[in-house]
Amino acid sequence: MDQLNPMTETPMLTKPRIMANREVRISARKVDIYYGEKHAIKGLSVEIPDRAVSAFIGPSGCGKSTFLRAINRMNDTIPGCRMTGEVLLDNKSIYAADVDVVQLRSHVGMVFQKPNPFPKSIFENVAYGPRIHGLAKNKTDLEEMVVASLKKAGLFEEVKDRLHASGTGLSGGQQQRLCIARAIAVNPEVILMDEPCSALDPIATARIEELIDELRQNYCIIIVTHSMQQAARVSQLTAFFHLGTLVETGDTDEMFTNPRDKRTQDYITGRFG
Amino acid sequence: MTDHIAKAYDSDILTLKTMLAEMGGLAEEQLNNAITALSKRDVVLADQVISRDDKLDKLEREIEEKAILTIAKRQPVALDLREIMVAIRVSSDIERIGDLAKNTAKRTHAISEALPRRLATGLARMGSMAQAQLKNVLDAYGLKDIDKAMQVWRADEDLDSLYNSIFRELLTYMMEDPRNISLCTHLLFGAKNLERIGDHTTNIAENIHYLIHGKTIGEGRPKNDVTSMMTAEVK
Numbered sequence: 001m002d003q004l005n006p007m008t009e010t011p012m013l014t015k016p017r018i019m020a021n022r023e024v025r026i027s028a029r030k031v032d033i034y035y036g037e038k039h040a041i042k043g044l045s046v047e048i049p050d051r052a053v054s055a056f057i058g059p060s061g062c063g064k065s066t067f068l069r070a071i072n073r074m075n076d077t078i079p080g081c082r083m084t085g086e087v088l089l090d091n092k093s094i095y096a097a098d099v100d101v102v103q104l105r106s107h108v109g110m111v112f113q114k115p116n117p118f119p120k121s122i123f124e125n126v127a128y129g130p131r132i133h134g135l136a137k138n139k140t141d142l143e144e145m146v147v148a149s150l151k152k153a154g155l156f157e158e159v160k161d162r163l164h165a166s167g168t169g170l171s172g173g174q175q176q177r178l179c180i181a182r183a184i185a186v187n188p189e190v191i192l193m194d195e196p197c198s199a200l201d202p203i204a205t206a207r208i209e210e211l212i213d214e215l216r217q218n219y220c221i222i223i224v225t226h227s228m229q230q231a232a233r234v235s236q237l238t239a240f241f242h243l244g245t246l247v248e249t250g251d252t253d254e255m256f257t258n259p260r261d262k263r264t265q266d267y268i269t270g271r272f273g
Numbered sequence: 274m275t276d277h278i279a280k281a282y283d284s285d286i287l288t289l290k291t292m293l294a295e296m297g298g299l300a301e302e303q304l305n306n307a308i309t310a311l312s313k314r315d316v317v318l319a320d321q322v323i324s325r326d327d328k329l330d331k332l333e334r335e336i337e338e339k340a341i342l343t344i345a346k347r348q349p350v351a352l353d354l355r356e357i358m359v360a361i362r363v364s365s366d367i368e369r370i371g372d373l374a375k376n377t378a379k380r381t382h383a384i385s386e387a388l389p390r391r392l393a394t395g396l397a398r399m400g401s402m403a404q405a406q407l408k409n410v411l412d413a414y415g416l417k418d419i420d421k422a423m424q425v426w427r428a429d430e431d432l433d434s435l436y437n438s439i440f441r442e443l444l445t446y447m448m449e450d451p452r453n454i455s456l457c458t459h460l461l462f463g464a465k466n467l468e469r470i471g472d473h474t475t476n477i478a479e480n481i482h483y484l485i486h487g488k489t490i491g492e493g494r495p496k497n498d499v500t501s502m503m504t505a506e507v508k
């Protein structure tokens with residue numbers, strides 16, 4: 001049996017190097033998640049560093065999306081879904097009684113597999129968040145926020161002449177960047193991305209990856225991906241999930257050259273488990 | 274190791290291994306023949322070694338092409354990536370060993386008389402040691418036998434020591450009679466080639482270590498070649 005980290009109870013043969021000079025932004029402790037009888041996440045503990053990209057990888061159905069949704073309480077609305085254990089954001093439980101879920105989601109944004117802009121203008125898509133959270137003092141302030149977010153998402157140049165055209169009229173890659181702009185407009189600390197590039201072509205994918213690489217200077221990013229190459233390219237920390245458990249977490253460089261666990265090796269090299 | 278889900282991936286890697294095994298076998302043969310040619314002054318055998326070196330060069334190129342194609346197609350990671358990288362490196366060491374064997378064989382033409390006994394024995398010992406090192410390291414590679422690879426890695430020291438003593442001996446002969454200089458220089462190159470072959474076998478051993486453990490060997494290899502500091506003492 002591997003030695004366990006006393007704090008998180010994750011296997012700790014060696015602590016990932018990336019954790020050495022990063023704060024822990026999110027930590028999960030002994031999280032179990034059930035859908036009715038189905039035990040989807042089993043005693044999962046992990047620490048996610050700030051200002052870095054962490055990739056969740058693993059075979060289909062192993063619980064990556066389920067665990068990701070637990071980080072901004074999106075499972076709350078799924079009937080029959082219950083959770084035990086703790087998820088901490090900056091050392092405070094996000095499941096505590098006094099936590100306002102809407103507020104929480106402004107700290108922890110989410111980008112989905114299929115770009116899902118609102119059927120509204122590009123401008124309104126981005127302005128929506130700051131508006132409901134009352135972040136803008138006035139109209140000019142709001143406009144500045146929208147422009148800044150579009151710029152950070154690397155989309156502004158392409159849409160500056162048609163900010164009031166519909167967001168759904170953009171290409172898939174542009175829509176995904178619009179969703180990222182929408183997520184960052186409310187100044188989150190954490191951005192969760194569930195297979196954000198799976199509907200995009202290689203060029204749009206490269207753009208999003210480039211963007212993720214820029215955003216990681218300032219955000220804590222978690223990305224779920226089925227592309228091993230994408231995980232290897234964009235992330236610094238990789239967590240391998242298998243059948244509802246976290247098999248190993250490690251520096252990405254190491255996971256893709258010399259993984260410790262045989263299950264990880266089999267999965268990333270495309271072998272039978 | 275279990276098989277890949279994509280069977281063609283397994284066969285890509287298997288092809289690479291087969292090509293390397295062929296290359297290794299050929300290099301062993303070349304080295305054996307080069308040593309025999311030199312010690313028996315068999316110029317026919319020497320010429321055969323020289324002309325067959327092309328085959329090793331060709332195999333190296335083919336291995337490199339196959340490896341690059343596999344990387345492009347499969348984007349290998351972890352063990353697979355190491356396997357392919359190591360195949361490229363090992364094939365380049367084997368190719369260099371082939372060059373050195375060829376160069377040793379070439380010396381045969383320059384040697385017109387029988388060697389002094391002691392020198393002949395010393396060179397023969399170096400030759401069989403280099404042969405053994407090559408054979409053992411190729412076996413270790415084929416079987417992924419890390420212990421055997423480490424034995425080769427450590428044994429290179431002995432080859433270095435033997436080279437030092439032959440170097441000394443050759444210096445003495447040259448000092449004794451300047452007419453020996455031409456012969457001794459050729460033998461010196463021959464011995465140096467064998468010593469370099471030893472270095473390539475340790476490279477291969479280090480690559481086996483990397484292949485198996487995913488890490489390069491930390492400590493420096495014991496080095497016993499001190500000839501760079503040796504001078505002939507003029508009495």
Ligand SMILES: Nc1ncnc2c1ncn2[C@@H]1O[C@H](COP(=O)(O)OP(=O)(O)OP(=O)(O)O)[C@@H](O)[C@H]1O
Nearest residue numbers: 035038040058059060061062063064065066067078
């Ligand atoms: N709403 C739900 N109701 C019941 N079971 C669910 C629900 N959502 C997920 N599950 C089950 O929980 C397990 C984990 O699902 P999850 O979607 O988290 O996997 P995943 O790792 O994201 O897979 P994929 O890579 O295919 O997206 C699966 O067995 C799935 O069938």
Ligand SMILES: [Mg+2]
Nearest residue numbers: 064065066194
């Ligand atoms: Mg999923």
